[in-house]
Amino acid sequence: MQPELVIFDCDGVLVDSEIIAARVEADLITEAGFPIEAGELAERYAGLTFHDILLKLEEEAQIPFQASLIEKAEKAVDKALARQVQAIEGAIEAVARTRHPRCICSNSTAKRLDAMLTRTGLKPGFPDTVFSALDTPSRLPKPAPDVFLHAAERMNADPAATFVIEDSEHGIAGARAAGMRVIGFTGGKHSYPGHADRLTEAGAETVISRWADFHPVLAALAEWSETI
Template sequence: MTQPDLVIFDCDGVLVDSEVIAARVEAELLTEAGYEISGEELSEVYAGLTFKDIMLRIEEQSQIPFQASLIGRAEELVDRRLQAEVRIVEGAREAVAAVSGKRCICSNSKPERLDIMLTKTMLLPLFKESVFSSCGKEVMKPKPAPDVFLHAAASMEADPANTFVIEDSVHGIAGAKAAGMRVIGFTGAAHSYPGHADVLTEAGAETVIRRWADFRSVLLALSEWSDA
């Protein structure tokens, strides 16, 4: 078997069931500000984006101006809810531990939020210092830009072409593909919706799994195959 240089996990909606929590809070704030949207709709269309980018896209589409202070309110409310409610996705701990080689997290969440979620779910020890945020000290564009993925690969001395990424969103997949990496889609979190797997496949995922129990066998199979 060809051993991957690196396996990269997204965090929100992949390792921790946080997307549904954040989407509900952000949807409530956007609705109060004049743009009616449900948490489910927000997850389906904008999963993987920062709240700032979600606001900018909605402003452009709807011509409804939002106050910049909405970003701070969302950050505070989401962090509070995550601290109280976030849970690990079933099977995630075992799936991460099954990766014998290099592994890391690449996320659009800010470092402080990642620390809250990974500490509460007791996943942090499995990654140690290998947690990369597009909102970290390094200047990076968030997903769907490839910056955080390329930064992680360089930091961990991995070849992007021999790196696998597990993502639950179109925007995350776009970033990973732009970085020259291979992608496995994941639809096992609470925010998943009918047709989610098809959407991720169309975005470029080589295959899609719904259960972490299937991850090891899928990774082994894909590692034996390459475009070459």
């Protein structure tokens, strides 16, 4: 089954932003009364919006967080990313070599995505094909499948012939719920021991840790049907 569409996650897949965001958010959450390290935050909650991270922490720890913390975190993360974010090694070349229709599906805001893609030099690879979950009709972020299905509809692609590359369990859950095939990615600085196993358990057909392996793996999977 040749791909009709290749969907790239952005944070932690194309740009090394997850660890930067985790450091900022962990500091703010710790200041608010729940001590947590950046590594733990990235491992447990990568792929979720900060709003959803706070909801999960409130449920687990029974600690209410002020709503103003969300806006504070968004501004602080944007500021840190503007200074520090870089493309993951090999990402620009991998995108350029992707001859199938391609797009980005992300939980980040359109403004943040534009800033990161511009800073890292990735923007030319996605001139009009960047989809933020927050701009879809439902506005539901991953792990909901909505942003993936929205992108497939806009790109005139069959979800069953769409391949997604994701670094988080939540992203993989959303892509699988959309009926898409998934390659896991562990090449970001936020990766941790056991990361690949968790992505496989979440539904990734295989996992890569560097962009040099992407196209051979995509070609191999395209020749193999999950129904075989």
